[in-house]
Each structure stands twice: as structure tokens, then as C-alpha cells.
Amino acid sequence: MGSPHWKRLCLLLLAGLTSSLLLYSHYHATVEAPSSPKIIASLLQPGPLVLAPSGTPQGAGSHRWALGGSLESGNSLKPSAELEEPEPSRKQPSPCLHSVMARAKADPTFREIFHFNTPVLMWDQHFTLETWNRLKTRHVPYGWQGLSLAVVGSTLQLLNASANRQLFDRAAFPGGCVRCAVVGNGGILNGSRQGKAIDSHDLVFRLNGAVIKGFEEDVGTKVSFYGFTVNTMKNSLVSYEEYGFTQVPQGKDLKYIFIPSDIRDYIMLKSAIQGSPVPEGSDKGDDPQKYFGLEASAEKFKLLHPDFLQYLTARFLRSELLNTQYSSLYMPSTGALMLLTALHTCDQVSAYGFITANYEQFSDHYYEVEKKPLVFYANHDMMLEAALWRSLHRAGIITLYQR
Ligand SMILES: *[C@@H]1O[C@H](CO)[C@@H](O)[C@H](O)[C@H]1NC(C)=O
Ligand SMILES: *[C@@H]1O[C@H](CO)[C@@H](O)[C@H](O)[C@H]1NC(C)=O
Numbered sequence: 001m002g003s004p005h006w007k008r009l010c011l012l013l014l015a016g017l018t019s020s021l022l023l024y025s026h027y028h029a030t031v032e033a034p035s036s037p038k039i040i041a042s043l044l045q046p047g048p049l050v051l052a053p054s055g056t057p058q059g060a061g062s063h064r065w066a067l068g069g070s071l072e073s074g075n076s077l078k079p080s081a082e083l084e085e086p087e088p089s090r091k092q093p094s095p096c097l098h099s100v101m102a103r104a105k106a107d108p109t110f111r112e113i114f115h116f117n118t119p120v121l122m123w124d125q126h127f128t129l130e131t132w133n134r135l136k137t138r139h140v141p142y143g144w145q146g147l148s149l150a151v152v153g154s155t156l157q158l159l160n161a162s163a164n165r166q167l168f169d170r171a172a173f174p175g176g177c178v179r180c181a182v183v184g185n186g187g188i189l190n191g192s193r194q195g196k197a198i199d200s201h202d203l204v205f206r207l208n209g210a211v212i213k214g215f216e217e218d219v220g221t222k223v224s225f226y227g228f229t230v231n232t233m234k235n236s237l238v239s240y241e242e243y244g245f246t247q248v249p250q251g252k253d254l255k256y257i258f259i260p261s262d263i264r265d266y267i268m269l270k271s272a273i274q275g276s277p278v279p280e281g282s283d284k285g286d287d288p289q290k291y292f293g294l295e296a297s298a299e300k301f302k303l304l305h306p307d308f309l310q311y312l313t314a315r316f317l318r319s320e321l322l323n324t325q326y327s328s329l330y331m332p333s334t335g336a337l338m339l340l341t342a343l344h345t346c347d348q349v350s351a352y353g354f355i356t357a358n359y360e361q362f363s364d365h366y367y368e369v370e371k372k373p374l375v376f377y378a379n380h381d382m383m384l385e386a387a388l389w390r391s392l393h394r395a396g397i398i399t400l401y402q403r
Helices: 004-015 018-024 035-044 080-084 101-108 129-135 149-158 195-199 230-239 263-274 288-292 306-315 334-343 384-393
Strands: 027-031 063-067 180-184 201-207 225-228 253-260 300-305 348-352
Touching: 004 201, 004 348, 129 149, 149 263, 180 253, 195 348, 201 306, 225 230, 225 334, 230 263, 253 263, 263 288, 306 334, 334 348, 334 384
Parallel strands: 180 201, 180 348, 201 225, 225 253, 253 300
Antiparallel strands: 027 063
């Protein structure tokens, strides 16, 4: 590494990239640890990954690169194992009775579907030439086709805190069994009186129009994570304002989970970390502190890895919609992505406010005053999600709240 050969190769590769890169006069390249390509290779294996990119991994050559850096000699690098270890959330078997992982491994169907080593989050060290070249061939929501290299790169570069590599710190849970509740916004929660049960979990995930005020008895008050895309967050603030969703949940210990689905998400994330107004695009002029509070720092924000979202979509929620004209619009719902994220990071997971077989008995959301039927958006597949929650519940992998 650091040899003239590498430098020549990198210069050649850089020369072929988009003009936005020309804004940057410096770069650095290092050789990536072997662990990272392995993870990517596992996502590229032939199998049920309909959404998998068509390209093949670039042999052994996987180069870490970053914008705005400078040439570094190999000697100045940290040991690669220390740098690149993706810190899977559960290296050790969990001490929990009936953990997600134990139950999944015991189930003949889910054993084949779960890949617990898939990296959940993306952070600065994932921004490699190999990753850029691979993801730019895949369209949004979970690829980078058409996205600006400068925007994506400069955003990822800010995700350099250790907190960006894991959803939560296991050391904070000495019992070793992390119990999570994921709270969807379904009408089943109206009058449920599940607030105490929800808040008794170690970590509580909420999303989109998560109204709390006035519904504490039914949905609790604790928020450890709030998950969203910029699109769903802003739509929720408009659509559910009349029900009291006037502000995104904020709090000192609350972390935000960005679901990248568009360039908007990268632009907003960068502005949020920098604590400055959005400089460009459809959210231009937005003040991120209005959404996320005054604390602007990398520690506050998590970015789901596009490969993780791709893996979830392809293996858990591969909808027939992918075979229709809506294929490029299809995404699992925000709730589904949060619940599946919890399943890949927590030891035990309870799901509240998610679609059940008797969904017709309930309103769309728990906070509506008059019953409204569940809205089926063309870009989601709620029946497939309902079937997945039912199967996961039957397999003992989640506890699905039903009534
Ligand atoms: C992360 O990057 C920022 C900006 O480049 C820098 O100021 C900060 O010291 C870095 N933090 C860590 C933990 O490396
Ligand atoms: C929710 O529950 C309250 C109190 O039980 C009831 O008045 C209201 O109509 C319910 N909302 C819906 C949409 O069912």
C-alpha cells in the first residue's frame, strides 16, 4: 500500500469519475481490511437477492478513499483490523432466554433468511471506491444512481464517531439482554393501555407521526430512537399536525435513524451534523435544529446502510410490486424497516402498533378521532408486512401486540 502502483491506479480511477470530484484536489487511498469485502461478497452471493447489483466484486482490490483528504503513506495508517471491524451488534451468543438470534436459528425458514452479520449502519469508513462504484449502479431508494458523489462523500465523512458504528453501546446494558419495543402508529394502540409495557423495554423505537402527548397510557413516553426518511418525516409533520404531531421527538438521549432513500436524506443529515441550514435541493433553507433540536453532532445521528436496506427488502419483504411499474418506487414501510433494524440489533423485540390480521377493526392511526380505514400506499405492501409479522410472531422471534 502507498506504492506508486496504487497511486497510479487511484489517479486513473479518479480521473474517470464525475466532474463534481474535480472540486477536490486531494484524496487519499488506503487498502481496506479484508473483513469488509467479505461482508459485501456475502450480499452479492447468488440467491434470492432480486435487488442485488448486477456487477461482481472487484477481486481483491477494494480501496478506502475519502474526499478532501491527503495522500497518506501506509505507515501512518492505523491497524486495519481496528479501523475496519464493522462491530456486528452481537458477536457473542446472547445470554437471553429466547433471543431473536436463537429463535431465528432454530426456525427452518428464518434460519435461511437472517444474515446477522450484515452491517446495519453506514459510517465514514464505508465510503470506498468499491462501494461507490457498486452503489452507483443501483437506483434509489437503496442505491446511489444519479446521486452526487460530493454530497454522499462529504456526508459520510462526517460519520466518524464511534457512535456512528453501532446503534447502541452494549456496555450500557450489563444484564446482557437488550429488550426493545418498536412502536408503529397503528390504530390498534388506541385504548390499548400498553404505555407502561412499552416504556419498560430497554430501548424504544418510534417513527414518522409518533404522537405521544395525550396518548401516554396507550403508547408510553420513552423514545430511544426516531426513524424516518426526510420525506416521511416532513409529510408526517404536515399530515398529522392536526392530531398533535407538531414536532419530531427530541431529547438528550434520543438518537435519530436516517433511512437513506434519496439525496435529500444525505443533504439533511450533513446539515444536521453541522447544525447549519440545508444549502441545496428540495429542503433548501430548512433548519435541521427545528427537527432535531440544538445538539448538532455526529453522535446524535445514525445512517442505515443501503446494503442493509437492500438485504431487508430482498430477503424479508420482496414484494410482487417489484414486478410491476411501481418497482422503482417500492419500499418497505418505515415501521417495517425500524422493526427489522431492531431485529438485527436487539436481543428481544416487541412490536406494538403494527398491522395485524384484524386490521380492519382499527383506525389507520391511534390518534385519529374518527375511525379512518388503513391507507394502502402504492409504494408499500402492507399485506406482505402483515404476513411477515405473523410468521415472526409464530416463530417466537418477535412478540406482536394483538387484540
Ligand atoms: C471527525 O471529523 C471531523 C471533521 O473532519 C473532525 O473535526 C473530528 O475530529 C473527527 N472526529 C473523530 C472522532 O475522528
Ligand atoms: C380512540 O379511543 C377513544 C377513546 O376510547 C375514542 O373516543 C375514539 O373514537 C377512538 N378513535 C378511533 C379512531 O377509534
